[in-house]
Structure formats: C-alpha cells, structure tokens
Amino acid sequence: MKLMKCLMFASLAYSLPSTALPPPEASINVSNLGEAVLSISSANRISDWEPIDAQHVVLSLSPDERYLLTLKRQCGGLGWAQRIGVTMSNNTIWAVFDAVTTDGLQCPIERINRVTREQVDDLKI
Secondary structure (H helix, E strand, O other), rough: OOHHHHHHHHHHHHHOOOOOOOOOOOOOOOOOOEEEOOEEEOOHHOOOOEEOOOOOOOEEEEEEEEEEEOOHHHHHHOOOOOOOOOOOOOEEEEEEOOEEEEEEEEEEEEEEEEEEOOOOOOOOO
C-alpha cells in the first residue's frame, strides 16, 4: 500500500505542468553590456535587486549605479525569492570570490558588469 501511494504521488507530480528555466546565457549576451568590473565597492549601499533569469541578477546601489551579476550556474530560487544575500569582504563584492545566497543556496558570481537602466530594460523578455 505504501508503495502504491508513492507511485501515485510520483505520477501526479510528473503530470503537473512545470515552469522550465531558460538555459544559461540563452538570451543574454554579456559582451554587449557595460563595462566588466572585478568588484563592486561600497556594496553596503545596495538599495534594490532584480532577477533577470535563473543565472542573472541586477543590483542597484543608486538610481544611476547598477550591476549585472552573472552566476556560474543557474540559481533555482532566484526567480521567486523575496530576499537574497550577497557575500562580500570589507563592503566589496568580488567576481569569482563572492556569491548570491537565496533559500540556503550559494550561487557563485562569475562576472560583474556595470549596466544602465536602459540595458536592464533590454535584458527583460
């Protein structure tokens, strides 16, 4: 009976529609974006964040200062997280050394690009 319940649950879960995550770098060509930087200083001034997809998030430090973080891999909870964390050293976020954290996951940062509001709007699908 226990096995029957497990099989019924598995078949029900398999038949439910799912939301597929876009493949990494599918729609974002980082070479067309702003300047690549090694770090973000004064990162304690982060005022807002915005997920672009499961592998990219934009951090805003001021209305005119935004950075696109490209993660090394897809970060599953990024799309629906209400809060994220970012590791840093001495108020500085470093590409390759730091990570975005959400729901207990640590997603290492591969690249940081300085971007404008217009570039962020263009990234959204």
